[in-house]
Every structure is written in structure tokens, then in C-alpha cells.
Amino acid sequence: MQSALDPAGSEASAVATLFWVMVVGGGVIWLGVIGLMIYASRKSRSLMGEAGASKVIFFGGVAFPVVVLAGLLSYAVWLMPAMRPWFGGEGEGLRRIEVTGEQFWWRVRYLDASGKVIRESANEVRMPVGERVLFRLKASDVIHSFWIPSIGGKMDAIPGRINELQLMATKPGSYRGVCAEFCGTSHALMAFTVQAMPAAELDTWLAAAPAPAVSPTPGGPAPADPAPGLALFLRHGCAACHAIDGTEAEGRIGPDLTRFGQRPTIGAGTLPNTQENLVRFIRAPDQIKPNVRMPAYGMLPEDELAAIAEYLRGLE
Template sequence: MATLFFIMLIGAALIWAGVVGLLFYAARKRRTYSEQVAGKVILWGGALFPAVVLAALLSYAVWLMPNVRPWFGTDDPGLRRIEVTGEQFWWRVRYLDQDGAALFETANEIRLPVGERVTFSLTTADVIHSFWIPVLGGKMDMIPGRTNRLSLLAEKPGTYRGVCAEFCGTSHTMMAFTVEAMDPPAYDAWLATRQSTGGQDAEGHALFMKNGCSACHTIAGTDAHGVIGPDLTAFGTRGSVGAGSLGNTADNIARFIREPAKVKPGALMPHYAMLPVAETDRIAGYLKGLQ
């Protein structure tokens, strides 16, 4: 992209210098008006020269395009693969093996190995969303009934912010996700220890099951296998509640359980304001303890 920019900048500067030079030349060499000369100037300077220059620039840009487009190389079977589904208003994230089978699922957070290109398969469960990690690459739309692919490379460790870049409803601006770029050994260790035991709080888990939370949510290592909402396995390790809406504390989790629409307008999760505060607090403590 930088190469294309500087080539076009140098070309524009040369054309500008040539036009200014012709201006001074014409001002000094005063001649009588000639329709024949004027016609040649218009033909060569106003039609043929711009056509040749623009055709050359277009050809050069098209030649560069395969190396500029963000999805270049996504068909390489050796690349790591992640599937992301946009939903109102959160992100479903599945890590895949090289054959496309799901290893596990999480939500609103993505981890990448530094120095390794990763292929993202992007789709949506409802309306059009747009997947964008500004630090790492360009936007890619997520369109119902279609899977788009994007290839990204994290060059140094760090934590980056991702957003939805297409208006998708009331809480569009509250649909963030984080991307943590990790050294490859740390990333592989994280993958190997990803399975959760379901936590040690038996009473909190019992309340989670009793109040129907398992109808929408999965927690690995337990009998909660819902697929409508985000997978809550290792939920306590995440940095936020509600796709970046609140910090991940027990109080904020309880607040979101009781009245999710007040935290995130338009959220599809039902409220549990009818439950005793002690129960929602205990469920929140259980979720915060999931590692």
C-alpha cells in the first residue's frame, strides 16, 4: 500500500512540475492564437496523455492488488483457522482444526499467535455486521447466508480492540471484542488447557441450572449445553461482560443478569429481575469463578 502511494505521489509531482513548466514556457513565448495548435494541445494533453497515465496507474494497482488485499493466502491449508459469527450484539468465536472441525467455542475474545497468519471465516446469524480490528487489518462484512474470509497477521504481542463497523441495531456501538496476540508457545499452552472443569461452586451451578440458564448457554464439563447465547466456559478469565459493555466483576455480572436491556439496549437475553438478589449474586459469583 505504501509502495502504491509513493509511486502515485511521485507521478503526480512530475505531472504537476511538467504543467507548471509549460505554463512558464507559454507565458514567455507569446505567440498568436492558432486553432490548430490549440486542438493538438487538447488532443495530446487533455485526452491521450491522461488516458495513458491513468491506464498505467490502474494496471500497476491491479498488479499489486493480490499482495494488498487482506484475504490473500487464506486458502493455505497450513494456516490456523478461527470462525467468527456476528450476533446482536456479541461475537461467537470458534477455534477450528486444519480440517475445519470445531475445537472449542468462546465469545467476544480472540487470541492469536504472533508471527503466524490466521484465517478468519466470517458470517452472521442475523443482520449484516462488519468485523474490524483496526490495528491488524481492514474491515470485512459479515452477510447472512454467506461466509467471507479474512487473513490477518499479528506482528508483536499485545491486546487490541475490535469492533463492529456496520450499524446492526440499537447496541451497535456496544459490540466490542478484544484480541490478544501471544507468543506461539503461550498460545499453544492456552489451547491445550482450554477445557474447564465447570467450577467448584456447586450451589451456584445448581442455581444456574435451576433458573434455565443452561437453555441458552454452555459450560464445558457440566450438563449445560445451550447454544443460543454465548458459551460461558472459563467466563471468569474474560475481560468484560456483554461484549465490552462492563468490566468482568461479580457485581457487573449480577447487574447484567438482572437487567441486560438496561446495560445493552436491544439485547436478546431475558431479564431475571424477578429473582432474589441473593440468587443472582450467587450465580454471578459462580460465573466469575469459572476458569
């Protein structure tokens, strides 16, 4: 899920190819040096004249390394366009995804051609296979670095500016992305998942309305009163920070929780999305992610915590 040497993207393939070429080139130089050391350490060797020694030093110590290193450098420069491709002005015609790094999670917004937000999510990126995507990278607080090792190289997200990165997935699957720039105490707990899927499936996912905020009673009509978990979610002030489509929750400080039940993890890749883990996170988030900005709700009764967690995990 997170290996630059197991590429699932065109840019990552270029990085992996460069790595192996560098390994081979370095190995050739290493073998040459070891060969010279073995030759120099032989007891039975004959004495070498000044002219012969000068040739060994020149060809073995100067010409050979220079030729190999120059070849590696030339190949790396030739490969650079494949590792940082750029087509068409400001990415015209490309699918655009805006990713904002925050302490310590990722805000993900899918944009249409005019820049309007189609769908918002958090800590999860869905991208098409075989189609180039333009990522618009931003940061709201400190410098972060957006990196999906299996798909492509990294790029910084810097407060006050927008950096653009183009990536293309070549194999469907689930991959792991990380923040590659130290950004605070929970920097290592700031991962995200990447779902590479056929473009038609992604379009269907983007166009589909999320599940109702109030789940209907099995076999019957939707209840007249809000679900217990939603009522508790609103009563305890969670809506001040979080948004859920179709409800009164319209907060913009924390992650958007619409379709939260589809996400494989909670806390930006920190824990699997299970009922028990979600209750733990709501009760004491700082114990799981130090210095996280979400307040603790340890004062709530266990049944209320369980009801809120069950409601959130049902949002699909």
C-alpha cells in the same frame, strides 16, 4: 487498540502505507492548486498570452493531476495482493477460526484441520503472532462486518454463506475489533478483543482444560455439592441458552461461558468484566444493550445475582 494507522498486522501495514502515500499524493496536488491560486491573485503579474495560458492549463490542470493520480492508482493496485492475500486453495495448512456474527455479539470457534471444533468462545479472538490465520466468517441473523483495524481490513459476514479472510498479526498485544456494518440498535455495542500471542502459548491455551466448573475449597478437596452460583445458574434456566464445559449447561443460543473469567469485558466489549458490572448486566441487560435477546433477571434477590456473577467470573 483500534487504529488502522498503528498497524500490528501485515495487512494493516499495507493499508497504513497506502493511506500515507495517498495523503502525500493529495498534498502534492493541493500544493499545486494553491500555488496556481496565489500566482493568479498577484496584482503585479504581467499579462499572459493565449499560448502561455494554454500551457499552464494543460500542464497544471491536466498533465500534473493525471500523472499523480495515475501513479497513486497504480500503487494501490500493486498493493492490493498484500491487503487481501490468498495462499493455497481453501487455506490448506492454515490455522482456522470460525467467527459468527449475531445480534449483538460474536461466536468464536477454533477448528482443527478436519474442521472439528477444538474450543468455543465468545467476543474474544486469540491468534498467533507471525502465523497466517484463515477466518471463516458467518452470520446467523443479519449482515455483520468483521474488522480488526490494527490487524487488517474488514469483511462482511452474510447469512447463508461463508466468507474467508486471511490475517497475520506481527506484534503481540491486545487489540480491539468491531462490527463495521450497521446490524441493529446495539450495533455500536458489538466489539471484541483480539489477543495476539506466540503460537506455542495459543496451542497451550487451546489444549488446556478449563478450570473446574465447581471450584475446590481452598486447601481442601472439591466440595460434594455444586457451587451455589452454579446451582442458581442451572435453577433459573440460564443453561437453556448458555453452555459451560463440565456442567449440565449445554445451551447453544447465547455465548459459551466456559472460561468466562478470562475475558476482559462483558456484553461484547460494552463493560469491563467486574463483579458489579456483571450483576448489572444479568439484572437488566436491555438497559445496557438495547434490544439484546437475553431476558432480564431483575426479579432475583441481590445475593443470588451476586452468587451467579461470582461463579461466572471464577470460570478460568
